[in-house]
Each structure stands twice: as C-alpha cells, then as structure tokens.
Amino acid sequence: MLLMLAAVFVYFLPSFIARHRQSxxxxxxxxxxxxxxxxxxxxxxxxxxLAEPRVPVIVGSMPAYAYAGHSNSRGAKFCxxxxxxxxxxGRFCAGCGRSI
Ligand SMILES: [Zn+2]
Known part of the structure; x- marks a missing residue:
C-alpha cells in the first residue's frame, strides 16, 4: 500500500513540481x-x-526608509x-567642529 502511494507520488512528481506554474x-x-x-x-x-513561475518576481529594492532606519539604529549622532x-x-562635528 505504501509502495503504491510512493509510486503514485513519483508518477505525479512533474505535476507536483509544476503546481505553482502557469502551465x-x-x-x-x-x-x-x-x-x-x-x-x-x-x-x-x-x-x-522549465515552466515560468505564475507568481511574479518581486522587483525593486527595499524602501529607502528601511535603509535609513537601519543606519540610524547603528548609532548615528546629532551634534x-x-x-x-x-x-x-566621527569625533568632531563636520559643521561646527564641536566634539561629539
Ligand atoms: Zn555641529
């Protein structure tokens, strides 16, 4: 019985791989x-x-605020x-020269 199930699974393996494909x-x-x-x-x-995936590939990069939030969390300081x-x-402010 188990062998038969395995055989059926192997038989439909291409369909199983293609279950998310357009074709x-x-x-x-x-x-x-x-x-x-x-x-x-x-x-x-x-x-x-070889079939093309049905789900479109997520294009573009991460939003800019994600990068900004990441860099701010790394210890950016304000003068x-x-x-x-x-x-x-940096140890000194680039604007007024104060030590930070
Ligand atoms: Zn300053």
Missing part, C-alpha cells in the same frame, strides 16, 4: 496521459522545471551645537 493544467494532463511512458514522464518533469547629523564614527 500546470497542461503539464498535469501531459503527466497524466503520457507519464506511463517513461519518456513522457521525463518530458513532463523537464517541462515542469549638540548645530544639530547636524554627525558621522557615526
């Missing part, structure tokens, strides 16, 4: 009807691997004299 229905039908021929199963497997943002590793 899932076509791959599944191909897998279902031609999977019993070994070459049909191989083709379905490659098809599933007590003029209020300018000082370099995190």
């Amino acid at each position: 899932f229905a076509a791959i599944f039908l191909f897998n279902f009807f031609l999977g019993w021929t070994f070459i049909g199963w191989i083709i379905a497997l490659f098809w599933a691997r 007590s004299g003029c209020g300018r943002l000082a370099q995190p590793d």
